[in-house]
Amino acid sequence: MSVTVDVKNLSISFGDGPAAVKVLPDVSFSVNPGECFGLVGESGSGKSTVLRCISMLTDFWKGEILIDGRSVRDIPLIQRCRMLQMVFQDPYGSLHPRQSVRTVLHEPLVIHKLGDREERMRKAITDVGLPIAFLDRFPHQLSGGQRQRVAIARALILEPSLLLLDEPTSALDVSVQAEILNLLQRLQKERGFTYIMVTHDLAVVDHMCDRFAVMLKGEVTEILPRDAIAENRATHPYARELVGASLAYEGRA
Template sequence: MKPVSVEHMSIRFGAVTILPDVSFDVAAGECFGLVGESGSGKSTILRCASMLLSIWTGDVTIGGRSVREMPLNERCRTLQMVFQDPYGSLHPRHSIRTVLSEPLKIQGLDDRERRMREALGDVGLPASFLDRYPHQLSGGQRQRVAIARALILEPEVLLLDEPTSALDVSVQAEILNLLVRLREERGFTYIMVSHDLAVIDHMCDRFAVMQSGEIVEVLPREAIKGNEATHPYARELIGASLEYESVV
C-alpha cells in the first residue's frame, strides 16, 4: 500500500498543450477518481504516470520513488494499468495462458502455473480458461482476464482507464464490485478515470474534476449527492449527472 503524488505534470503535442500543469496526491490505499468531458486530459494522466507516454515534464512518485527513476521491471512490479477496451487490450491470437505467463517470464518468476491459476481465481474465473482465446470469452470475462494480468505481478498501484465503459450495463456492476473487493483485500491504491459520476460515487474516496487539461476542483465522494462543488464547471457537471439519474 503506497501513496502516489503527481507533481506539475505537463505535456504538449506540437503546438497543443494537453496538460498545462497538473498536481494531486493520492493516499495509500485510496481510490482517487478523475472526471471530466472527453478530451479533458484524464486518460493522458494515466498514460504519463505509467510511462506509456514519456515526453511529459514533471514527476510522479509512488511511495516517494519517481517512476522515471524506476527500472522497467521495478515499475511493472509497482504499478499496472487496466484499459478501457477489453477487446483491444488482449491479443486475439494469444491464449489466456500466454497472456498471463508472459509477465511472469519477463520478471523471471517461478511457479507460474500456480500464479496463473490464482490470478484467474482472484477475478472469479476457473483455471480452465487458461486454454481459451479472447474470442471465446464475453466482454466481462475479457476484462476479468485483463484485471488478472494486472494483478499477476502483485503491484501496489492500479491505474483504471474507464474499465467498465465498454461493457454491457449488466456486467459493469460485477466488474466494479470485483475492483472494490480486490482493493479491500489487497490494499491497492487506485487512480480511476470515468465519465460516469455514479461509478465514481461507488468506487472513489475523492475525485478531481478536469476541464481543458486542468484540475478545477478536488472533492470528496460525499459532495456528489448534494452537489457541493464550488467551481462553476464542477457544479454544472455534477448537476447534469444528478439530473440525468433522476430522469432514468
C-alpha cells in the same frame, strides 16, 4: 501493498513549434495509500493522458510524478512494472487475438523470472471469478466482461501496489459493469491496492472512489470527496455543472 502517488505541475504538449498543443497545462494532485482516486471530466479533458504519464507509456512530460516519494523516472523499468499496472478501456483491443489466456498470464511471469507459474496463473484467474479451464481459451471465446476480467488478472499477476484504471467498464453492458466494479472493490479491500480511476460516470465515482478530481481542458478544476456528489457541494462552475447534470440524469432515470 498500497503506495502514495504525488503528481506535481504535470504538463505535456503534442507537436512542435507553433503547432504544438498543450494537452495538460499544469496538473497536481496527491493520492493516499489504499485510496481510490477518480479523474472525471468530458472526453478530451486529459484524464487518460494523466494515466499514460504516470505509467510512463508517455514519457515526454514535464513536472514531477512521485510514487512513495520516488520519481517514477528513477524507478527501473522492471521494478516499475512490478509496482504499477494499467487496465485499459477496451477489453477487445487489450488482448492479443491469437494468444490464449494462459499465454497472456504466463508471459509477464517469464519476463520477471517468477516461479510457481502454474499456481500463480490459477490464482490470478480464480481471483477474478473465472474458472481455471478458461486458461486455455482464446479472446474470441470470451464475452466482453470475461475479457476484462482476464485483463485485470494480467494486471494482478505481478502483485502491483498501484492499479491505473482507464474507464475499465465503459465498453461493457450495465449489468457486467456492476460485476467488474464489485470485483475491483473486493480486490482493493483484500489487497489494499491504491487505485487511480479515469471515468466520465459519476455513478462509478460514487460507488468506487474516496475522492475525485474534476478535469477541464487539461486542468484540475476542483478535488472533492465522494460525499460531495449527493448534495453537489462543488464550488467551481464547471464541476458544479457536471455534478448537477449527473444528479439530474439519475433523477430522471
